[in-house]
Amino acid sequence: MTNNNSYQVLIVDDHPLMRRGIRQLLETEASFDVVGEASNGAEAISLANRLEPDLILLDLNMKGLSGLDTLHALRRDGISSRVVVLTVSDAPADIYALVDAGADGYLLKDSDPETLLDNIFQGAIHGDAFSEQVKAHLERRKDHQSQSSPFASLTERELDVVQEVARGLSNKQIADTLHISEETVKVHIRNLLRKLNVRSRVAATVLFLENRGL
Known part of the structure; x- marks a missing residue:
């Protein structure tokens, strides 16, 4: 790069x-x-x-x-x-x-x-x-989606990643848990933050706990 x-x-x-x-x-x-x-x-x-x-x-x-x-x-x-x-x-x-x-x-x-x-x-x-x-x-x-869950637009893998983010795992730990590369984790996090309209992992975690729970 x-x-x-x-x-x-x-x-x-x-x-x-x-x-x-x-x-x-x-x-x-x-x-x-x-x-x-x-x-x-x-x-x-x-x-x-x-x-x-x-x-x-x-x-x-x-x-x-x-x-x-x-x-x-x-x-x-x-x-x-x-x-x-x-x-x-x-x-x-x-x-x-x-x-x-x-x-x-x-x-x-x-x-x-x-x-x-x-x-x-x-x-x-x-x-x-x-x-x-x-x-x-x-x-x-x-x-339309705001009338339901803000997570409705996330893919299945993005939901997996945000759940691990909410557990407090690092990118490397998420990569090991989901058996994907750390770069792929970064891409998923970038995409899910945009879709959820939040700017940080902390904000995504709060939103996840409020809407879905663990």
Whole structure:
């Protein structure tokens, strides 16, 4: 991984012209260093493991492995890079599926170039990059879920992790308990904190004890 002044980026898209356009856009900002391009999911997984980029820009609809399948595979491999989906689809089902799978952002390709660049930069730094239409869909879902448990949006593995967090276990202890890597634990914690809209392990623990108990 790089220092905070530069972010290594891997572009994943099955359209050469789109990859070139994204690269040219990123090259207008000195903070980005495009270290690789992949034309399919399998190539993306291989490059991500080898390059360990800070940020992966991932297309959703690709031949072979879909963006969703690729994201699942990246997280299974313990890739801790921030993953921002860059797609034409604003379908709620696609948005929810990718966010629930651990995407750090979801941006639409038809966004204004300057806005898109700002959003990608936001994703690289904070892992919170969403187009306005996408935010609207997520807010509607959050409003619906707030009427039930705040944990409804968590995956089964994220529920496992937050339960161990609530028990006071460290990342290493959680990794040993759940038989996953420590990097994967960090990714799960990052995602569940965002989904629960809390900023710390302590806040997540309090929320867990209030809503679920041990």
